Amino acid sequence: MSQVILHHYQLSPYSEKIRLALGLKALNWHSVEIPVWTPRPKLTPMTGGYRRTPILQVGAEFYCDTLLILHVIDKWGASGALYPKGQEGLAKAFGWWIEKGSFMNAVCLTIGNMGGKIPQELVDERRPLFRVNLDPEALLPKRAMYLQRLNAHLAWLAEVLADDRKFILGKDLSAADLSAYHPIWFARQNGGPEIAELMSFPSVVDPWYQRVAALGHGDHDDMTPEQAIEVARVNQPNEPDGWSPEAHDVGLQRGDWVSVTPDDYGNPVHGTILAWTADEIVIRHEDPSVGKVNLHFPRVGFDVAPAQR
Numbered sequence: 001m002s003q004v005i006l007h008h009y010q011l012s013p014y015s016e017k018i019r020l021a022l023g024l025k026a027l028n029w030h031s032v033e034i035p036v037w038t039p040r041p042k043l044t045p046m047t048g049g050y051r052r053t054p055i056l057q058v059g060a061e062f063y064c065d066t067l068l069i070l071h072v073i074d075k076w077g078a079s080g081a082l083y084p085k086g087q088e089g090l091a092k093a094f095g096w097w098i099e100k101g102s103f104m105n106a107v108c109l110t111i112g113n114m115g116g117k118i119p120q121e122l123v124d125e126r127r128p129l130f131r132v133n134l135d136p137e138a139l140l141p142k143r144a145m146y147l148q149r150l151n152a153h154l155a156w157l158a159e160v161l162a163d164d165r166k167f168i169l170g171k172d173l174s175a176a177d178l179s180a181y182h183p184i185w186f187a188r189q190n191g192g193p194e195i196a197e198l199m200s201f202p203s204v205v206d207p208w209y210q211r212v213a214a215l216g217h218g219d220h221d222d223m224t225p226e227q228a229i230e231v232a233r234v235n236q237p238n239e240p241d242g243w244s245p246e247a248h249d250v251g252l253q254r255g256d257w258v259s260v261t262p263d264d265y266g267n268p269v270h271g272t273i274l275a276w277t278a279d280e281i282v283i284r285h286e287d288p289s290v291g292k293v294n295l296h297f298p299r300v301g302f303d304v305a306p307a308q309r
């Protein structure tokens with residue numbers, strides 16, 4: 001396997017989800033620290049402008065969205081399985097629910113308590129992306145709303161964990177645990193003791209939380225963006241050709257120019273579609289600085305449509 005490169009920043013909860021997956025698999029990886037807010041001039045040319053965090057790079061293959069990144073990581077390393085046999089669907093469905101239910105509520109609850117710590121550039125830059133004003137002064141008066149929403153979802157998590165099981169699906173950790181963990185991690189790391197105390201069911205959630213945290217991040221070293229660009233430049237992208245009849249039903253053929261757009265928040269990315277399978281969409285992107293690369297997206301959570309060049 002070619003070297004594993006994670007483009008991420010420390011504060012990012014979705015990146016923490018992936019750092020822990022790399023820890024579970026005891027992988028060696030390279031860390032490229034990206035700016036917390038755009039512009040990201042060294043990353044954007046490689047990823048066609050896909051702007052969410054994190055992104056996993058292997059050679060000239062770029063994996064976007066943690067839903068897909070977990071599936072890629074799951075195939076590597078000797079330890080742990082993110083999708084335990086017979087529970088694959090449960091792990092996916094649980095993870096989808098808990099992230100949708102808790103991520104933005106945990107972020108808004110926490111940032112409301114971070115007055116003086118959130119740069120105005122970050123507030124201004126995120127507003128059109130999330131369609132939320134992340135200014136702590138605007139969020140603090142809404143604390144009660146974000147708290148009750150988050151705690152309603154934590155109640156379901158606590159209900160699952162109430163029988164003293166080690167992890168959400170039973171004795172082994174799965175992708176579901178990582179999806180449930182990272183919004184709570186963000187709140188605990190950044191909201192201070194006040195926010196930690198407002199979050200319900202600590203006696204049930206705490207022991208599980210500590211078990212997930214104990215995964216650590218695996219062995220990693222720093223890589224510069226220039227080194228990552230060089231890796232993409234010297235490697236040739238794969239030529240995937242998996243093609244589902246579903247693609248024809250939405251009017252697409254291999255080789256068409258398409259847009260791929262997150263169905264919740266984020267911008268479209270354009271390229272030539274190479275593969276459409278049960279789990280993934282692959283498009284080819286080209287840029288003078290890196291040459292040809294493949295951008296991979298999960299099927300769930302993204303809309304593909306024919307586009308004009």
Ligand SMILES: N[C@@H](CCC(=O)N[C@@H](CS)C(=O)NCC(=O)O)C(=O)O
Nearest residue numbers: 012013014015051052053065066067
């Ligand atoms: N569904 C996406 C969500 C990723 C996401 O929202 N990440 C946040 C950071 S934790 C983000 O992209 N924020 C804007 C940015 O970093 O530019 C995934 O699973 O990767």
